[in-house]
Amino acid sequence: MLIKLRKLTKRFGPAVAVDGLDLEIRPGRVTGFLGPNGAGKSTTMRMILGLDRPTSGQALLDGQPYCSYEWPLRKVGALLEGGVHPGRTGRNHLLAMARSNAIPVRRVNEMLELVGLGGAARKRAGAYSMGMRQRLGIAGALLGDPPVVILDEPVNGLDPDGVRWIRGLMRDLAAEGRTVFVSSHLLSEMQVTADHLIVIGRGRLIADASLAQIVAGHASLEDAYYRLTEGSVLS
Numbered sequence: 001m002l003i004k005l006r007k008l009t010k011r012f013g014p015a016v017a018v019d020g021l022d023l024e025i026r027p028g029r030v031t032g033f034l035g036p037n038g039a040g041k042s043t044t045m046r047m048i049l050g051l052d053r054p055t056s057g058q059a060l061l062d063g064q065p066y067c068s069y070e071w072p073l074r075k076v077g078a079l080l081e082g083g084v085h086p087g088r089t090g091r092n093h094l095l096a097m098a099r100s101n102a103i104p105v106r107r108v109n110e111m112l113e114l115v116g117l118g119g120a121a122r123k124r125a126g127a128y129s130m131g132m133r134q135r136l137g138i139a140g141a142l143l144g145d146p147p148v149v150i151l152d153e154p155v156n157g158l159d160p161d162g163v164r165w166i167r168g169l170m171r172d173l174a175a176e177g178r179t180v181f182v183s184s185h186l187l188s189e190m191q192v193t194a195d196h197l198i199v200i201g202r203g204r205l206i207a208d209a210s211l212a213q214i215v216a217g218h219a220s221l222e223d224a225y226y227r228l229t230e231g232s233v234l235s
């Protein structure tokens with residue numbers, strides 16, 4: 001499933017958070033989404049998911065906005081900051097999501113096992129560690145077996161085993177033909193996970209190219225990134 005941004009723009013009062021992004025995010029590969037703090041990455045993801053309304057332009061999934069899908073969790077799974085009620089158990093959180101999108105309960109149990117939360121499923125999410133909350137968010141993202149997976153900083157709070165696990169998971173999801181769109185500040189991690197990169201700064205597109213093209217001529221992705229984003233870092 002193709003994600004298409006058409007002149008996507010978001011203003012908060014006089015501030016422009018996302019400034020005319022025009023690009024496509026294609027299936028079958030991991031697309032990394034990079035940019036300095038405040039560049040507009042989360043806002044872009046939130047607009048794709050219908051959580052923020054664009055000031056102008058559009059974010060489309062196979063030609064349609066997120067909100068036009070009857071069972072959106074079966075089209076797009078997402079891990080965003082927050083989003084888990086601390087008083088609910090991990091299992092109940094996923095059950096509520098499953099119910100709202102007519103997803104079988106069996107899938108809840110499968111996802112809890114997949115992310116390694118089988119043993120903690122009946123604990124309140126408020127008592128989870130950061131890494132466990134992150135795993136629960138990933139279980140939620142995959143619940144509807146969606147062709148598009150959007151992950152905002154998925155590595156945050158994960159231990160080294162978790163980091164390796166999510167790296168393999170993203171590669172597998174892309175190999176299955178899904179569209180994997182992931183934001184991260186961990187450039188060394190992106191260098192081993194992403195096929196394609198989109199770099200933005202101050203809401204504007206800086207680069208949209210394969211990892212190999214972006215790294216070419218530089219010692220590492222980190223070096224290439226610093227060169228690309230010079231002048232876009234908020235002071």
Ligand SMILES: Nc1ncnc2c1ncn2[C@@H]1O[C@H](COP(=O)(O)OP(=O)(O)OP(=O)(O)O)[C@@H](O)[C@H]1O
Binds near residue numbers: 016017
């Ligand atoms: N609800 C909001 N109200 C006002 N301004 C906002 C709101 N959400 C985001 N912004 C502003 O929009 C800009 C882009 O923020 P955004 O969170 O999308 O950046 P980001 O690239 O995800 O940053 P980070 O890497 O720090 O997570 C920032 O200047 C931010 O302060």
